[in-house]
Amino acid sequence: MSIFNDISAIQNIIYIFSSILFISGIKMLGKEDTAVKGNFLSAMAMFIAVSVTIINVVNPIIVIIGIGIGALIGSLIALKVKMTSIPEMVALFNGFGGLATFFIAWSEFNAIPDNVFQYVLIMLTTYIGGVTFSGSIIAYGKLSEKLKIQKDSIITKLFTTLFYLSILFLVYSTALTSFIEIPIDFYKVLLILTLLGGIGFVLPIGGGDMPVVISLLNSFSGIAAAFAGLLLLNNVLIVAGSLVGASGLILTVIMAKAMNRSIGNILFVGYASTSKSSGSQETGEVKPINVSDAYLILENATSVLVIPGYGMAVAQAQHVVRELGELLEENGTEVKYGIHPVAGRMPGHMNVLLAEANVPYDVLVEPDDVNPSMDTVDVAIVIGANDVVNPSATEEPGSPIYGMPIIEVHNARTVFVLKRSMSAGFAGVQNPLFFKENTRMLFGDAKDSIGGLVSEFKE
Template structure:
């Protein structure tokens, strides 16, 4: 059974509308779940409409592949821990880029094979042939020569998709702990630029018509290599920006390949994802007071010892009982979560502790830095999972003016995003990055496993401040201790 093309086009239009409306609703935590459902319905509609195209071949194989992919995604999605969500996002984003690159590869290889059949030879030396040489056999083969514009966009989509695929896999490996945080070598930028220039040059040859299997292979090898080389030197502190950037890359690649396939749904969905990913990347880079180029080619997270200002004082420990008393009798408490809270899976205990404080009449808020965690919105997702009401979660710009009137700031697992040297030490790799002004609170309690540094590899001056106390221990265990001590006071 096939549907009329007008009905299929209508389905594509409705799917595109659902994509846009769904993305709009994802902009707020209150409506994000509904937005995801709307976008998902749009994707299902687009897939079904595509399968019902009159000239669609191998429907059975495509349906089988879709079912396998859905089953695998459902199984992994249900099993993945919230702490591993950044890795999953990076991996799935890489799969999207890889799929776009595979479409480009199939189209290019299809040209070589189809023209070989048309010319009656094993393989053509170069492409293109004149229209007169293939028009008598038009309709007897699955793929016909692409227009110059489609060929150019197909090559560009393949390049971007390949970079996104291999780069996302490296980001996944970094987040998973399989690779060191950074990998650098002398002349790395020059090597990267040479690899990219080689990929672009061969891509230009393909667009010019010199389509051979050998050139296609070298083109994809260089594109994949560039994605690896571009991501290896980037530190873990920049991973939220990198994941967002590769998400934009994937969207652009999908849009370009959608033009090649004459698939309106792919074009619109890719453009929406590409535009949203680009905007998010710019906003996150702005939140770090850095350009995207500096994220990709700078030295953020280069290692310890880059800050020049000496840190006076010492870290002063505090017991859980004293910390609980301090917050129990406070008027305002601001909780600042970070990746350490995610690793310890302490969000539920932290919210339980906050609820006990609220029951005592304490005003509690949660402060979120734009790049806290390992992906955009990581802390928001964790707090939402724990049941924290949205109106208690406050962005950096809104919460910073409140720290001077905050009695206690409870920092759990955050490091670089609360480090005052970002404002005081021009030699620091995080200098200029907007931070949460936790140091302005009357008292600061920092929950931390030990005295190690954050992902930027530098000491945190906040930990040595006169108004700061260190509650050492695992985040979940420390939060559980605070809950226990607070219940003792209430009992």
């Protein structure tokens, strides 16, 4: 008996050491110079915590099989995935973490809890873990464009109802724990409703709001792990889980601020119902431009600002964009990249794509840095971005996106907009930028258009 006590005491001491490593790791992950080291420290923390837990594990065969399969699948996905698919892959991994806590809670229910606290924790861990899992799978489906269900379809409405029902059932069952021992059948209903509810949570949320949803699900997976830690009385689970919960929460708030919307509005209302009018019915002539004319203007520009959006990711245009940037610099032009926080489908999506194409991160600038000096920019090239450069956000108080911080490209001397067609952006708002005096539309696939400019420069 005393040996077991000793092992448990040693484990707890090492868990504290591991927690300190996690804390320093995540701190360093937040700074450019130390990020790689921070990730390594956090991996070390994980290794130490897992190793010290394995010492007195009950069933070694299960452990070896489980970790073996998990390591194989996880490593394969991580090393094979293309950088453009990072958003959906993060969603998938996140879902798996949630699923693990879901199973932990389920198993603990079968271990027959001996007090009300444990019952409540099991309910909460089951719910948060389960919603993280099924919600992340739906996010994965939406991000990889394998799942296409309309917001106002009957299926979406059905699942949304199930989501609200699942919350009610969770509240009901946690309240019930004070009075009776929860029967297994009752718990099974919670298991099923939780998974269906998670689907209903994410299904109605549109693609452009995905940065918020992913951050929030990220936060949930941490909170689920922290609750599992309370359930199992394990301090390292609590500390590490809380850190993840906090970082996810911060990103969620940053994303919501960048859209000038409340988190509640994003999750439960969506763009379409924020305003009936779709902003100004701006009409007028759009002025198309072809590649060779665009080249002539670029050749004489002294400063160029590139604003990428989700369209650049779809067209896989980041490599030709970098090539164009290099050619412009050889030509004596100053090139910067204006990155809006919510451009793309996850926080920092554009930064990752440009990094993959070898664009150094110190030429990437944020809206606040670039807006004051916009009138000195000769050419702003908008590649597949729409709502984040929509001047309605600053000019029209009636617009659904009014108040959202944007990159004010309309103040640049000339604007090139690379676009496939004249369709509205995700928000469904017409973009007056396209009709401005200084705007030229370069229609077509972004990769082809930029490629055309590159070959003009090479001639």
